[in-house]
Amino acid sequence: MFSGSLKNYFVRINRFFHEITAHHYDGSVSCVLGCRVCDTENHVHLKNGEEALCVCCGHRLMRIESDPYRLPVLYSLVALLLILPVTLNFFLGMHMPGAAAYLTLPAMMYSLLFRDYGFLANTMFFFVFSTPLIFLGLLLYVYGALWTQTDRPFLITATHWLFRLKSWLMVDIFAVASLVALVKIRAVSSVDFGLAFFLLPVLALLLARISLSLSPPWIYRRVARIRQVRVQTQANGENHHTCMYCSFRQPEHLTHCMACHRRLSPRRPHSLQLSLAFLVAAIVFYLPSNILPIMITENPTAVIVSRILDGVFTLWNQGDHFIAVIIFTASVAIPFFKIVGMIVLLWAARFKHPFSIPFLSHLYRIIEIIGRWSMIDVFVIIMLMATFATPVARVTPGAAVIYFTAVVLLMMLSAYFFDVRLLWEQHDKSNN
Numbered sequence: 001m002f003s004g005s006l007k008n009y010f011v012r013i014n015r016f017f018h019e020i021t022a023h024h025y026d027g028s029v030s031c032v033l034g035c036r037v038c039d040t041e042n043h044v045h046l047k048n049g050e051e052a053l054c055v056c057c058g059h060r061l062m063r064i065e066s067d068p069y070r071l072p073v074l075y076s077l078v079a080l081l082l083i084l085p086v087t088l089n090f091f092l093g094m095h096m097p098g099a100a101a102y103l104t105l106p107a108m109m110y111s112l113l114f115r116d117y118g119f120l121a122n123t124m125f126f127f128v129f130s131t132p133l134i135f136l137g138l139l140l141y142v143y144g145a146l147w148t149q150t151d152r153p154f155l156i157t158a159t160h161w162l163f164r165l166k167s168w169l170m171v172d173i174f175a176v177a178s179l180v181a182l183v184k185i186r187a188v189s190s191v192d193f194g195l196a197f198f199l200l201p202v203l204a205l206l207l208a209r210i211s212l213s214l215s216p217p218w219i220y221r222r223v224a225r226i227r228q229v230r231v232q233t234q235a236n237g238e239n240h241h242t243c244m245y246c247s248f249r250q251p252e253h254l255t256h257c258m259a260c261h262r263r264l265s266p267r268r269p270h271s272l273q274l275s276l277a278f279l280v281a282a283i284v285f286y287l288p289s290n291i292l293p294i295m296i297t298e299n300p301t302a303v304i305v306s307r308i309l310d311g312v313f314t315l316w317n318q319g320d321h322f323i324a325v326i327i328f329t330a331s332v333a334i335p336f337f338k339i340v341g342m343i344v345l346l347w348a349a350r351f352k353h354p355f356s357i358p359f360l361s362h363l364y365r366i367i368e369i370i371g372r373w374s375m376i377d378v379f380v381i382i383m384l385m386a387t388f389a390t391p392v393a394r395v396t397p398g399a400a401v402i403y404f405t406a407v408v409l410l411m412m413l414s415a416y417f418f419d420v421r422l423l424w425e426q427h428d429k430s431n432n
């Protein structure tokens, strides 16, 4: 009796796996999409494994995975499973005369909390643990609904948050930061590596691959289909707006997008004002972030107070040229480049300018992509602090860490609120 029901159970599992592996899932789409960069209307006909670029500016409009449901779900399940060993296993250890530390990633956060650096502990928790976990949970929820073709509560809201969190995943940056921190730790002590140290880059790569497979227009169209919402995509004489979230062309008279339910507006409301406000705040914090000490290193014979540039020079003089270049690029060059770049973009969106549109579009894309990478230095300091927390060797953060983190986050917000279509609008105005 028992063996009979067990056999039935296995037969059912076998049938389920056969069904999900043998079935060919078609993700093909034919629709009209607006480009979120130049606002051009594009007719898109895509099959599995294809992508569509804007005919006017070359921006990637939509991408469909070769196996549109199974691949993202499979990657997400593996990533979720990996989070467990990455969290529980020993990450990094150091030992030197009179001091030793063997740390897991949660132990690092605990060490920061214990020493009253809640801001840094929260930064690490938010970007390295909670954001990836919620992101993967939302992805499985949304793709579960898409795969089984069933509507679920809060499906649209879950989809919005999936795309919002995508830009705030920083596991890859933390993985690179751990290599930089390793060079610094090795200079003064012996280092041991744990399993978590090797699994973290794998998790980072998986999350990057998952992010690549998420194409908002495709997912919103599938969500609209299972919710049986007919999305108006063909022009019928009336002017159409491009929804900036799902890229669907929507008739001008609508206040909310039929596909994603977000508020429709020809341009992001108060785009220039918000972008400028965040930029000005970032510029205000940029100066103290470079002038004030970012890290204080103590040992029984010396106390070394260092600013961002001091750290770069020290690494360079020690012969770690490659790491010095990484820290200089992430902490000095990128924030400066982003501030100058955003000033150029805001100027070009408002006034007559000598720049070409392809140049400005590329500038915006670069600013959007590289923004997060400045967090490397903050994560390096977090790791050094957690590792060196003994009277023999102690690392504490300087006030500049808070200003520097604020600069990075404010610049990300400034780029987020900038509506790139305003550049094309100003360009058309100037040429008429």
Ligand SMILES: [Zn+2]
Pocket (backbone or CB within 6 Å): 035, 036, 037, 038, 039, 040, 054, 055, 056, 057, 058, 059
């Ligand atoms: Zn375009």
Ligand SMILES: [Zn+2]
Pocket (backbone or CB within 6 Å): 243, 244, 245, 246, 247, 248, 257, 258, 259, 260, 261, 262
């Ligand atoms: Zn929409």
